[in-house]
Each structure stands twice: as structure tokens, then as C-alpha cells.
Amino acid sequence: MNFKNIWDKTSDYLDQADVEFTEWADDTFRKLRENRAKGKQETIMKINNKSFGVASITPIRKDINGLFYISPLYNETAERFTFENLQFSGSKTTQHTKTKGKLKGRSGSALVGGAILGPVGAIAGGSRKRKLNSVSVTETKDAPGKGTIFLRSVTSNTIKTVKFTATQAEFLNIKSFFDAN
Structure with a gap:
């Protein structure tokens, strides 16, 4: 076999591989675009869970049929669930x-009264009403509570639990995500 034949066969093989790769890449990107479009039709709730100081996030998605599944991305084959309960x-x-704040008024009056009338004037000046200039700031903190989401598998009819920690406002968001079914 001469060099020309080897070059021709290698060139033909590379051309065929290039065509196959291009078709594969086109098909892969087409599927990705389709999945992204389908995923945009779904809603997602990221459920926080902090236990033993370690935080984790469980993404629960609601598909266009109103069923739930656990996945960060669109997934046609993930196990589907119906909402069962929330605690x-x-x-x-x-x-x-x-x-x-500051308290003002007594000491100055007591000094003036004492200078003018002696000890009786000091007592009278000191018993005068005091003035209080103050500013109060109230800080409210909402410490997260614990909860559980109960989902029923559509295929096996078993219950899956998802633990979470949430403030009252976060819980109301979680509740509305499941109630809007």
C-alpha cells in the first residue's frame, strides 16, 4: 500500500467522522433546546433544609400536568408525585x-435652687419634673421552623417525604406552590 492510498482512506474516514460528529452535535443541541423550552413551562420551588448545621436544597418541579418531581433540571423520566400533605x-x-436616650432637668435645677435657698431650694429644684429624650429601635427576628412535605408516587403509590426548614414567610410560599395545583 502506498502513501497515497493511506492518505485517501484516512481522509475518507475523517470526512465520515466529521459528518457523524456534526449530525450528533446538531441532534444533541436540538434536544437541549427542546428540553430547555419544556423546562420553562414548569415551575420550580427550591426547598431549604438545614439540619446539624449543614444546608441543602431540594428542587421540586411541577410539570405541565400538575405532577411534581425532584430534579434541578427538566427531566421527562423522573418519578412523578402528587401532593399529599404539608406539616x-x-x-x-x-x-x-x-x-x-438622655435624662435632663434635675441636676441643674437642684444647683440653682440650692444656691438661692440653700438645702430646701436644692430639694425643691431636684423634685422638679425630668425630661427624657430617647429613641427606641425594635428588631424582629424570625427563626426558621421545621416541616415536612409528603408526596405520593404516581407509579408505586408510596409516600416520599421531603424535610425542610423555613420562616413563616417562606412556608407560605411553599404552601402556595403546592396549593396552586
């Missing part, structure tokens, strides 16, 4: 008030 222990709200 929440409630979050703990604490308030802390800080007051800053």
Missing part, C-alpha cells in the same frame, strides 16, 4: 428593643 411546626419570632 410545619411554625417559626419562632423574637423581638428585641434597644432604647437610647
Whole structure:
């Protein structure tokens, strides 16, 4: 076999591989675009769970049929669930008030009264009403509570639980995600 024959066969093989790769890439990108378009029709709720100081996020998606599945991306083959129940222990709200201010009025009056009338004037001046200039700031903190989402498998009829931690506002968002079914 001479060099020309080897070159021709190699060139033919590379041309065929190039055509196959181009077809594969076109098909792959077409499928990705289709999946992205289908995924945009779905809604997603990212459920937070913080246990033992470690945070994790469970993405629950609602497909166009109103069924739920657990996946960060669109997935046609993921196990589908129906919403069964939702439990929440409630979050703990604490308030802390800080007051800053100054008390004015007594010491100056007591000094003036004492200078004019002696000890009796000091007592009378000191018993005068005091003026308080203050500013209060109340800080409210909402500590997350724990909850559980119960989903029923469409295929096996078993219950899957998803644990979560949420503030009261976050819980209301989770609840509306499942109630809008």
C-alpha cells in the first residue's frame, strides 16, 4: 500500500467522522433546546433544609400536568408525585428593643435652687419634673421552623417525604406552590 492510498482512506474516514460528529452535535443541541423550552413551562420551588448545621436544597418541579418531581433540571423520566400533605411546626419570632436616650432637668435645677435657698431650694429644684429624650429601635427576628412535605408516587403509590426548614414567610410560599395545583 502506498502513501497515497493511506492518505485517501484516512481522509475518507475523517470526512465520515466529521459528518457523524456534526449530525450528533446538531441532534444533541436540538434536544437541549427542546428540553430547555419544556423546562420553562414548569415551575420550580427550591426547598431549604438545614439540619446539624449543614444546608441543602431540594428542587421540586411541577410539570405541565400538575405532577411534581425532584430534579434541578427538566427531566421527562423522573418519578412523578402528587401532593399529599404539608406539616410545619411554625417559626419562632423574637423581638428585641434597644432604647437610647438622655435624662435632663434635675441636676441643674437642684444647683440653682440650692444656691438661692440653700438645702430646701436644692430639694425643691431636684423634685422638679425630668425630661427624657430617647429613641427606641425594635428588631424582629424570625427563626426558621421545621416541616415536612409528603408526596405520593404516581407509579408505586408510596409516600416520599421531603424535610425542610423555613420562616413563616417562606412556608407560605411553599404552601402556595403546592396549593396552586
